[in-house]
Amino acid sequence: xxxxxxxxxxxxxxxxxxxxxxxxxxxxxxxxxxxxxxxxxxxxxxxxxxxxxxxxxxxxxxxxxxxxxxxxxxxxxxxxxxxxxxxxxxxxxxxxxxxxxxxxxxxxxxxxxxxxxxxxxxxxxxxxxxxxxxxxxxxxxxxxxxxxxxxxxxxxxxxxxxxxxxxxxxxxxxxxxxxxxxxxxxxxxxxxxxxxxxxxxxxxxxxxxxxxxxxxxxxxxxxxxxxxxxxxxxxxxxxxxxxxxxxxxxxxxxxxxxxxxxxxxxxxxxxxxxxxxxxxxxxxxxxxxxxxxxxxxxxxxxxxxxxxxxxxxx
Amino acid sequence: xxxxxxxxxxxxxxxxxxxxxxxxxxxxxxxxxxxxxxxxxxxxxxxxxxxxxxxxxxxxxxxxxxxxxxxxxxxxxxxxxxxxxxxxxxxxxxxxxxxxxxxxxxxxxxxxxxxxxxxxxxxxxxxxxxxxxxxxxxxxxxxxxxxxxxxxxxxxxxxxxxxxxxxxxxxxxxxxxxxxxxxxxxxxxxxxxxxxxxxxxxxxxxxxxxxxxxxxxxxxxxxxxxxxxxxxxxxxxxxxxxxxxxxxxxxxxxxxxxxxxxxxxxxxxxxxxxxxxxxxxxxxxxxxxxxxxxxxxxxxxxxxxxxxxxxxxx
Numbered sequence: 001x002x003x004x005x006x007x008x009x010x011x012x013x014x015x016x017x018x019x020x021x022x023x024x025x026x027x028x029x030x031x032x033x034x035x036x037x038x039x040x041x042x043x044x045x046x047x048x049x050x051x052x053x054x055x056x057x058x059x060x061x062x063x064x065x066x067x068x069x070x071x072x073x074x075x076x077x078x079x080x081x082x083x084x085x086x087x088x089x090x091x092x093x094x095x096x097x098x099x100x101x102x103x104x105x106x107x108x109x110x111x112x113x114x115x116x117x118x119x120x121x122x123x124x125x126x127x128x129x130x131x132x133x134x135x136x137x138x139x140x141x142x143x144x145x146x147x148x149x150x151x152x153x154x155x156x157x158x159x160x161x162x163x164x165x166x167x168x169x170x171x172x173x174x175x176x177x178x179x180x181x182x183x184x185x186x187x188x189x190x191x192x193x194x195x196x197x198x199x200x201x202x203x204x205x206x207x208x209x210x211x212x213x214x215x216x217x218x219x220x221x222x223x224x225x226x227x228x229x230x231x232x233x234x235x236x237x238x239x240x241x242x243x244x245x246x247x248x249x250x251x252x253x254x255x256x257x258x259x260x261x262x263x264x265x266x267x268x269x270x271x272x273x274x275x276x277x278x279x280x281x282x283x284x285x286x287x288x289x290x291x292x293x294x295x296x297x298x299x300x301x302x303x304x305x306x307x308x309x310x311x312x313x314x
Numbered sequence: 315x316x317x318x319x320x321x322x323x324x325x326x327x328x329x330x331x332x333x334x335x336x337x338x339x340x341x342x343x344x345x346x347x348x349x350x351x352x353x354x355x356x357x358x359x360x361x362x363x364x365x366x367x368x369x370x371x372x373x374x375x376x377x378x379x380x381x382x383x384x385x386x387x388x389x390x391x392x393x394x395x396x397x398x399x400x401x402x403x404x405x406x407x408x409x410x411x412x413x414x415x416x417x418x419x420x421x422x423x424x425x426x427x428x429x430x431x432x433x434x435x436x437x438x439x440x441x442x443x444x445x446x447x448x449x450x451x452x453x454x455x456x457x458x459x460x461x462x463x464x465x466x467x468x469x470x471x472x473x474x475x476x477x478x479x480x481x482x483x484x485x486x487x488x489x490x491x492x493x494x495x496x497x498x499x500x501x502x503x504x505x506x507x508x509x510x511x512x513x514x515x516x517x518x519x520x521x522x523x524x525x526x527x528x529x530x531x532x533x534x535x536x537x538x539x540x541x542x543x544x545x546x547x548x549x550x551x552x553x554x555x556x557x558x559x560x561x562x563x564x565x566x567x568x569x570x571x572x573x574x575x576x577x578x579x580x581x582x583x584x585x586x587x588x589x590x591x592x593x594x595x596x597x598x599x600x601x602x603x604x605x606x607x608x609x610x611x612x613x614x615x616x617x618x619x620x621x622x623x624x625x626x627x628x
Binding site for chain 2: 115119123127130136141264268278283296
């Protein structure tokens with residue numbers, strides 16, 4: 001894991017902390033993101049087997065490692081200070097109003113969709129239990145229909161109804177479960193993916209702001225032979241951080257727009273599917289019941305119920 | 315409670331044990347009914363306030379009491395012996411095949427109706443919970459419909475559907491609860507009443523059989539000056555027990571026939587009511603859903619879903 005990483009493009013090596021240290025703080029707090037995120041442009045250190053090109057390296061590996069840890073510590077310190085001063089309401093922060101509004105909306109939507117998913121899950125479970133009871137009741141009615149000639153039709157009609165409703169409930173349960181599963185994918189995969197990107201964006205934003213504030217502070221101070229090189233270095237750091245921040249912001253912005261689009265299409269489809277399933281359940285139950293009532297009315301002329309009472313007979 | 319009871323009609327005093335002792339064994343076992351039941355023809359001892367006619371009584375109350383306890387003990391002994399010998403498969407028993415078959419059928423029906431009642435109760439409870447979830451889901455959809463202009467129609471249609479279904483489920487729950495309540499009355503009041511009469515009939519039958527077996531045994535023995543009075547007494551006892559048994563059997567037979575009649579009428583009514591409630595639920599849901607789909611289709615021309623994607627636009 002300690003192989004050399006070649007600085008590439010406008011990304012200076014300073015912003016990439018030693019990997020083994022960075023990997024320890026991947027799960028940062030949502031608000032105070034003091035740990036700089038991994039630069040997305042950099043490839044992971046190659047671990048492929050086979051021939052490895054060993055770079056010429058004139059520097060002492062130990063001192064190089066020390067240098068990197070040192071730089072990572074400085075970056076972490078800067079980011080923590082920036083995050084804290086933002087939390088305390090001091091210091092300035094870069095804000096992309098449009099993007100942040102969209103992210104807020106997405107977060108809110110995600111919560112609502114999550115509660116819809118949970119409710120649909122509960123509905124499906126309750127419906128499944130309901131269906132079992134309907135089935136048992138239908139079977140009991142069917143037995144009674146066989147056992148009671150005088151109430152054969154009445155028990156039979158109810159038996160058929162409950163058994164049919166049970167089957168139809170099962171179909172509806174499957175549809176609601178499909179809806180739940182699709183909503184789950186939307187909420188916990190598609191939207192979650194964008195939320196993770198949003199966290200990475202926030203980390204990059206804090207890191208950029210930390211270097212920006214640094215540069216601004218140096219610009220306010222005197223310019224002499226001692227501060228000038230520092231200023232130049234800060235300027236260079238600032239520039240590379242800004243490029244990185246803007247690239248990540250652009251990526252996230254595209255992702256959010258794609259999600260907004262995708263979300264509407266996915267929900268449009270699944271909400272209609274859900275409604276269609278409910279409507280189909282309603283239609284099938286209604287048709288069956290109508291038919292059942294008609295069939296029962298035909299049998300209604302059969303003896304038993306309309307026969308005179310034993311008291312009337314005697 | 316120790317007042318005199320006047321013997322009336324063909325019912326001799328012997329068969330009426332002292333009341334305070336008899337009341338201790340009212341809840342007898344279903345199979346071995348060794349304790350003679352109270353003769354139904356006898357009125358309860360009058361406890362009305364106001365002037366009481368005190369009967370002329372030349373006998374010593376204490377010795378009278380002793381005599382009654384003694385007679386009751388003999389009856390109890392006879393009945394226990396009869397019940398035991400029946401249980402052990404010895405001895406004869408009077409059987410009314412038709413009445414016993416009817417009682418068996420009623421017992422079986424009662425068990426089945428009881429399980430129908432319990433299932434219907436479960437169904438109503440599950441439906442009530444289901445309705446609550448539907449309502450909550452409907453409300454969540456309604457909020458999302460307001461919040462999401464691009465999916466206003468889709469969320470709205472589902473919100474209306476779930477809210478309507480919830481209301482309709484409530485109506486159905488009420489109907490199922492009414493069915494449960496009526497079934498409960500049939501099973502635990504009407505049928506239970508006949509079951510209690512059947513137990514009283516069984517007790518009277520055992521008592522009658524006990525005196526019948528006694529008489530038969532005496533008839534088999536020699537006839538002399540000692541046994542002849544005993545035989546006469548046994549003959550008298552047997553006659554009065556037979557009258558009582560036949561009266562109780564007749565009462566029960568009428569009761570069972572009335573119940574059979576009543577049961578069919580009651581069940582006929584409630585089974586149709588239940589089916590109608592389910593059918594009405596099916597019809598109302600179907601009508602609403604059809605109308606809802608039509609209304610939604612009209613709104614379908616609205617922008618949002620069919621608008622080109624952001625990617626297609628740019």
